[in-house]
Amino acid sequence: VRRTSGHQWTCSDVTFHCTSQRLCEQWIHVINEQLSFHTNRPRSLLVYINPYGGKRQGRRVYEQKVAPLFHRAHISADVIVTERANHARDHLKTEAELDKYDGVVCVGGDGMFSEILHGLVTRTQADSGVDQDQPDAELVPCSLHIGIIPAGSTDCICFATVGTNDPVTSALHIIVGDSQPMDVCSVHHNNSFLRYSVSLLGYGFYGDVLSDSERNRWQGPARYDLSGVKTFLSHNYYEGTVSFLPAESNKGDPRDELKLNGKPVCLVCSQQGSTLHAQKYKNLQGQERREKANELLVIHGKFLAINAANMSCACPRSPKGLSPSAHLADGNTDLILVRKCSRLDFFRHLLRHTNKDDQFDHSFVEVHRVRRFRFQPRHHELASLEDLSEGLKKSGFSPICVTQTTCNYSTTHSSWTCDGEILPHADIQVSVHRQLIRLFARGIEEEQQQQRSVFEDLGPHLALEPSLHWTVD
Numbered sequence: 001v002r003r004t005s006g007h008q009w010t011c012s013d014v015t016f017h018c019t020s021q022r023l024c025e026q027w028i029h030v031i032n033e034q035l036s037f038h039t040n041r042p043r044s045l046l047v048y049i050n051p052y053g054g055k056r057q058g059r060r061v062y063e064q065k066v067a068p069l070f071h072r073a074h075i076s077a078d079v080i081v082t083e084r085a086n087h088a089r090d091h092l093k094t095e096a097e098l099d100k101y102d103g104v105v106c107v108g109g110d111g112m113f114s115e116i117l118h119g120l121v122t123r124t125q126a127d128s129g130v131d132q133d134q135p136d137a138e139l140v141p142c143s144l145h146i147g148i149i150p151a152g153s154t155d156c157i158c159f160a161t162v163g164t165n166d167p168v169t170s171a172l173h174i175i176v177g178d179s180q181p182m183d184v185c186s187v188h189h190n191n192s193f194l195r196y197s198v199s200l201l202g203y204g205f206y207g208d209v210l211s212d213s214e215r216n217r218w219q220g221p222a223r224y225d226l227s228g229v230k231t232f233l234s235h236n237y238y239e240g241t242v243s244f245l246p247a248e249s250n251k252g253d254p255r256d257e258l259k260l261n262g263k264p265v266c267l268v269c270s271q272q273g274s275t276l277h278a279q280k281y282k283n284l285q286g287q288e289r290r291e292k293a294n295e296l297l298v299i300h301g302k303f304l305a306i307n308a309a310n311m312s313c314a315c316p317r318s319p320k321g322l323s324p325s326a327h328l329a330d331g332n333t334d335l336i337l338v339r340k341c342s343r344l345d346f347f348r349h350l351l352r353h354t355n356k357d358d359q360f361d362h363s364f365v366e367v368h369r370v371r372r373f374r375f376q377p378r379h380h381e382l383a384s385l386e387d388l389s390e391g392l393k394k395s396g397f398s399p400i401c402v403t404q405t406t407c408n409y410s411t412t413h414s415s416w417t418c419d420g421e422i423l424p425h426a427d428i429q430v431s432v433h434r435q436l437i438r439l440f441a442r443g444i445e446e447e448q449q450q451q452r453s454v455f456e457d458l459g460p461h462l463a464l465e466p467s468l469h470w471t472v473d
């Protein structure tokens with residue numbers, strides 16, 4: 001494997017020249033033996049292809065670019081081309097013989113990844129007797145790794161965990177058996193399970209973009225830009241209450257520039273205990289300590305957007321993403337609140353997602369790193385307002401003022417987008433489950449790491465140094 005620019009990997013050939021047939025055979029034997037010691041490499045994969053994702057190239061991408069590489073790496077693959085939405089999810093949930101495989105690969109976009117995620121996580125909980133309807137249930141991590149061959153519209157899960165959306169690079173991360181743990185958010189409504197999310201949970205702006213874009217799916221990836229402009233121009237804002245449990249104090253800040261992104265070296269993701277957290281509350285005792293450590297913060301307001309970014313959400317549209325310093329595996333999500341502001345200010349904020357400026361450095365934007373949160377839209381409070389208006393009517397006051405004020409606050413209600421799918425409820429509770437899944441990826445590498453040979457990272461067995469090449473000659 002050779003690294004090229006922009007986090008891309010390509011195949012590279014090494015030619016060994018031998019003086020005799022016998023020596024050549026010895027070398028082949030030794031190399032195959034050494035490769036067999038590397039047990040992290042997958043040998044058998046279950047592949048799902050969404051033929052309708054993105055620009056509808058999933059099948060071609062897999063057959064022309066990925067399958068030949070798996071073949072060369074002696075990886076066997078059982079391929080299922082999906083015939084309908086949720087085909088992959090349902091197959092994984094009930095039918096798939098998971099014991100036969102070392103990993104599951106999805107060829108498609110974030111929506112297709114979401115199907116694999118739901119299939120695998122639900123299957124694992126069912127097999128372990130865990131009830132996913134309980135918002136505080138401790139979920140059991142999935143044993144199979146997931147690989148993503150990008151062939152969708154946004155591909156942010158691939159981009160934010162690999163650094164690029166290139167099918168060959170992703171195939172090579174699968175072949176070498178890279179492993180990247182990743183947090184998963186569970187979303188509940190009134191104590192019943194709705195969905196899991198790994199990338200963006202967005203209410204207001206992104207929820208509206210997604211709802212509108214579903215009608216224009218035939219346009220492919222461009223549907224998001226068109227709906228983006230439409231939603232931007234309609235400039236709706238929504239009122240509600242966000243309550244959240246902040247992250248432990250040792251988990252970094254959404255505005256720090258750590259950018260370690262959940263790699264093995266990332267101190268934030270690898271921290272086991274909660275030492276600093278414990279220190280913060282060390283002078284408190286028993287119940288009081290527990291309450292303080294679990295203190296919910298409550299914010300009420302009028303918002304253009306409420307976004308929870310469980311990962312950076314970097315994608316070709318926004319190379320640093322919605323929350324550039326978010327970690328992949330720290331057990332937290334970054335909650336971004338964009339309050340009502342002028343169109344021009346909101347445009348400035350959006351534009352900063354495409355350049356190096358800090359998109360959080362606006363008076364109307366705040367960002368919190370959180371373990372859990374809940375959103376309650378204002379219309380849920382309406383019930384009590386209606387009670388109030390009844391009461392006022394009885395006491396001789398006109399109820400009209402109450403209703404009118406409510407209607408003027410925001411034009412309509414929004415929906416949540418959950419990794420690109422629309423949720424049926426606005427009142428949701430979200431909890432982060434630390435490192436619930438593992439991907440065939442290694443996070444985004446920094447420059448120095450990129451200088452090294454890929455095989456140096458795989459341990460001594462595969463470190464075929466150039467000097468060895470010369471010995472063979």
Ligand SMILES: CCCCCCCCCCCCC/C=C/[C@@H](O)[C@H](COP(=O)(O)O)NC(=O)CCCCCCCCCCCCCCC
Binds near residue numbers: 206350417
């Ligand atoms: C002025 C330019 C503003 C550019 C702002 C770009 C911000 C982009 C942040 C993207 C975060 C993406 C998070 C990923 C979510 C995905 O899981 C999910 C599903 O993906 P899939 O279809 O591959 O299955 N995708 C999405 O939710 C798509 C979100 C895309 C939003 C595009 C918004 C474009 C906004 C354009 C506003 C233009 C204002 C112009 C005024 C004249």
Ligand SMILES: Nc1ncnc2c1ncn2[C@@H]1O[C@H](COP(=O)(O)OP(=O)(O)O)[C@@H](O)[C@H]1O
Binds near residue numbers: 082
């Ligand atoms: N064979 C199929 N026919 C129709 N829809 C499908 C099929 N397979 C998967 N889907 C659905 O297509 C949607 C979009 O898939 P995705 O691969 O994420 O593409 P995109 O990134 O363009 O949205 C997902 O919601 C997925 O459930």
Ligand SMILES: [Ca+2]
Binds near residue numbers: 327329330333
């Ligand atoms: Ca996280």
